[in-house]
Amino acid sequence: MRHRQEENPQRHSFHAGAMLAASIFIASGSAHSVQAADLVIAVPNWPSGQATANILKVAIGKNFGLTADLREMGELNAFSGLESGELDIHPEVWRPNLDAAIQKYVDEKKAVVLAKRAVAAWQGLCATEDAEKAGIKSVKDLSDPEKGALLDTDGDGRGELWIGAATWTSASIERVRALSYGYARNLTLVEAEEDVGMAAVDAAVATGRPMVFACYAPHNVFELHKVTRLEEPAYDPARWKIAPGSDPLWIEHSKADVAWPPSEFHIAWSTSFGAKHADIAAFLEKVDLTPEEVTAMTYALQVERTPPADYAEKWVAENAARIQGWAKP
Template sequence: MKKHKGLLLFSLGLMVALSACGGDGGTTEDDGDVGTDGGVEESTEEKGEIVIGRNNWAENIAVSNMWKILLEEEGYEVDIQSMDKAPVWLGISRGELDIAPEVWLPNTDESYNDQYGDDLDMREMWYEGTELGFAVPEYMDIDSIEELNDMADEFDGQIVGIEEGAALTDLARDAIDEYDLDLDLVTSSDPAMNAEFMQAYNNEEPIVVTLWSPHWLFADYDIKYLEDPKNVFGDPDDIYYMTREGFAEDHPEVVEWMDNWMMDDESLGDLMATINDLDDPYEGAKEWIEENRDMVDEWMAE
């Protein structure tokens, strides 16, 4: 097992005490993202409130808390709202949310972009080259999705997935149909999937999960994606952020900072690993910022 921070295998998640979003797709205030201090103790003059909408994926939790802290340092009051992906897009398009830090294009979020893209502002790319699909531990003697039926009994006839409503969940069902797999997709949540994977891995038991890169599991465990010869899961995406219409005019300095934002496997993996080590998204992001102040100062330069 690999146990070190800052390394992610190139490859669309966070084992913290966060429960999954409610199935009603409603908006909830995500108190679990905020540290016990409730915010930055010293800030400049208040510049108003910014509402960030995020779904329950590790990298989204990580960068949402990172930007919460950075914007609080600049005098903004920042509220993180946790919800499923569809309500994030809807909230941005209606102007009810200000920023959504994670959009996968051109493939994974294509349907959402087609539906809502005309009513929002798609901003700059901040991560290049994602990956997603079915993944297994490296110790397993299997390399392709086409081999899954031969090992269906070893997997207890199931693939461990994440939330309903996630694009990855829909793609997983497409793959089951396309490859005519004799396995059922068991949906749960990202934290629940992580827990099942870690338990199986630590016991060297067989397991197949839906997974994406960037994800902190790749920093701590030897994992491989199963080959997808039919390319059901599609080609790699890049990650962008989006804002409501008019946000750039209301807060030009914020979009300037966020347009400067760029992360790679090492920096994003280190951020997620720090959060996972501290078991606290806010405190972990704060520690990472202090350890990478030169990098974030470049983003915040005017």
């Protein structure tokens, strides 16, 4: 869907987490530690990525007889894991968000393969109906202190704008855009997990409070609420200059005062995995999810609170013939 260069540290107790992990390991017995999975699939921290990771796990298990571990992992760490062999498949690699990583690991190092098929997508900023009625229709309106104050939720006089999860590349690009357009001067940019951001949208709509937030499609928010994309200048490559992540001051050295470029996302896998399992690589090339299916995934996981594993089992059962077609040589 998302640019911190590192994984965002969990805000829970490390000691409690370590104790829980240890107890689970002990209770699981030695069989699990001896029987390693055949492959590892990354699990992003957004709904469609979580659903797709689980769907791939179930589908590969049923059609190729291989077991898969699912591992939560940030975007950039995932590319490193694909190169090192720690990871085999990533279910949802967004462009242009990860173009720098794609250039490094796919084009230059040849360590990662990107599926040719992609799901069409878009990214930008959205306003609730109440925000639009209050006169917030364009990114220019966000630089107006009076209109920005309408987005204030904590009483400090500054509006808040959710830009995505801290580990999403898109969140940091939204920070670049806020600095480039100028509305970072009078709005507080909030980084939080998607569940938190979407719960804030639900609450804003329910209480009639104006809200502007980072948005992307395919996504269920457009099914749930009447939200509109803010107007902004059309994408111009001459005005979209994102510095490489290797630059410690890359945000300050970037500029993007136009709309996002056309976006899309792909499945990716490690070159070494594809060489060892050419049949699964061919299968991954044929996966052809539609934007409508991706929207349904996000709705099921985020709104209906369906566990990703349960959703995947049902989806694979309902699409068995189609998946078998993907698996055919």
